[in-house]
Amino acid sequence: MSTxxxxxxxxxxxxxxxxxxxxxxxxxxxxGVMLLFAGAAPVTTPWHPQAVALTxxxxxxxxxxxxxxxxxxxxxxxxxxPVPVIRLAHGVHALxxxxxxxxAWRLLGGPALAMTVAGYSLGxxxxxxxxxxxxxxxxxxxxxxxxxxxxxxxxxLAVIAAMGLVMATGYAGAGFPxxxxxxxxxxxxLALLGWVGGLLMSVSWQxxxxxxxxxxxxxxxxxxxxxTLFGGLLLVFAVLLTVAGVSSAQWAGAAALPAALTIxxxxxxxxxxGIARRxxxxxxxxxxxxxxxxxxxxxLVPLAALTLLxxxxxxxxxxxxxxxxxxxxxxMHGMLARIVPFLAxxxxxxxxxxxxxxxxxxxxLSQGRIRIGFVMHLAALLLGAAAIVTxxxxxxxxxxxSLVATGISLGSSLLHxxxxxx
Numbered sequence: 001m002s003t004x005x006x007x008x009x010x011x012x013x014x015x016x017x018x019x020x021x022x023x024x025x026x027x028x029x030x031x032g033v034m035l036l037f038a039g040a041a042p043v044t045t046p047w048h049p050q051a052v053a054l055t056x057x058x059x060x061x062x063x064x065x066x067x068x069x070x071x072x073x074x075x076x077x078x079x080x081x082p083v084p085v086i087r088l089a090h091g092v093h094a095l096x097x098x099x100x101x102x103x104a105w106r107l108l109g110g111p112a113l114a115m116t117v118a119g120y121s122l123g124x125x126x127x128x129x130x131x132x133x134x135x136x137x138x139x140x141x142x143x144x145x146x147x148x149x150x151x152x153x154x155x156x157l158a159v160i161a162a163m164g165l166v167m168a169t170g171y172a173g174a175g176f177p178x179x180x181x182x183x184x185x186x187x188x189x190l191a192l193l194g195w196v197g198g199l200l201m202s203v204s205w206q207x208x209x210x211x212x213x214x215x216x217x218x219x220x221x222x223x224x225x226x227x228t229l230f231g232g233l234l235l236v237f238a239v240l241l242t243v244a245g246v247s248s249a250q251w252a253g254a255a256a257l258p259a260a261l262t263i264x265x266x267x268x269x270x271x272x273x274g275i276a277r278r279x280x281x282x283x284x285x286x287x288x289x290x291x292x293x294x295x296x297x298x299x300l301v302p303l304a305a306l307t308l309l310x311x312x313x314x315x316x317x318x319x320x321x322x323x324x325x326x327x328x329x330x331x332m333h334g335m336l337a338r339i340v341p342f343l344a345x346x347x348x349x350x351x352x353x354x355x356x357x358x359x360x361x362x363x364x365l366s367q368g369r370i371r372i373g374f375v376m377h378l379a380a381l382l383l384g385a386a387a388i389v390t391x392x393x394x395x396x397x398x399x400x401x402s403l404v405a406t407g408i409s410l411g412s413s414l415l416h417x418x419x420x421x422x
């Protein structure tokens with residue numbers, strides 16, 4: 001493992017990212033329980049309240065939680081500047097959990113007040129996150145392409161958070177924005193490509209060479225990727241400001257093409273090529289997640305095109321399912337399987353070297369546990385896709401069971417590592 005150029009001494013206490021990472025497994029279980037009881041209802045139309053709830057359990061509970069934990073951990077290590085008042089992260093964690101719970105409650109039949117509480121909780125959580133992390137990235141001692149990508153991702157998060165809070169007022173009893181379909185399209189595009197895609201791409205430039213000894217991405221490749229992503233996001237935002245009409249959402253989708261090709265075609269292909277050329281040839285079960293997630297990404301451009309051009313509700317549902325649980329969800333699951341053992345080893349075991357017998361980093365989490373988690377995750381992905389295509393309750397419920405099993409597998413693995421030597 002190569003840690004050159006990283007400021008490991010700046011890392012926050014292990015409890016800061018650990019709470020966010022454990023929330024990922026809890027959210028997978030919650031999403032699975034919803035599908036188990038609701039059946040195919042949440043996967044019939046993207047506008048169904050249960051579908052919106054399920055989507056945000058995935059985007060906030062799984063992706064946002066995991067990515068905020070990663071940013072709290074990686075910002076000081078990669079940028080070389082500590083995040084101020086790091087203990088506020090625990091407040092961010094609690095507010096996100098409360099906000100997500102109220103958001104889902106409202107969409108599942110709760111009072112309008114629940115959405116108001118959700119808006120304030122989520123808004124405050126993101127503000128308390130964005131200010132210190134944004135300051136740390138803005139004053140980074142190290143200014144490489146990964147830091148630039150993290151800045152772009154955090155800026156995208158700020159924009160989609162503001163848009164999301166405005167749109168949430170529609171569920172609290174106020175009106176939705178007049179161009180609801182356009183706002184939804186821009187919100188979705190900036191979230192998946194700018195926030196999720198920008199962060200996954202920039203973090204992968206550090207994580208893949210570090211943990212798998214794959215060849216690092218070239219500076220030209222990284223700079224062109226960032227420039228194309230930024231340009232595509234600007235085009236999307238320009239559509240929001242200038243275009244209004246029946247086909248404005250389609251215009252926003254078309255404007256995202258440069259960013260989409262960067263995140264869902266170029267980056268996956270280059271990363272898969274790098275993994276194939278890695279110096280460490282031994283099998284690593286966490287690579288199963290990377291390969292599955294990067295392969296899922298290659299499906300997203302054609303699915304996005306079908307979503308925009310075809311009048312069929314299955315396409316946007318399949319697109320969202322593969323984007324959240326396939327592409328981003330698989331990669332995040334794989335990263336947690338490598339990053340959490342490293343963090344536990346760094347914080348708790350490395351200081352004991354030479355004083356007592358200690359396990360290796362690889363020994364903290366068995367390859368068998370990781371493979372079980374992958375099988376459960378893959379089963380949920382495929383069963384959910386089949387449920388969307390066929391609209392069969394039984395397949396949706398089986399996907400729910402698989403999601404619950406995935407969450408339990410991930411949670412037990414993380415607790416197994418974090419409780420060492422308990």
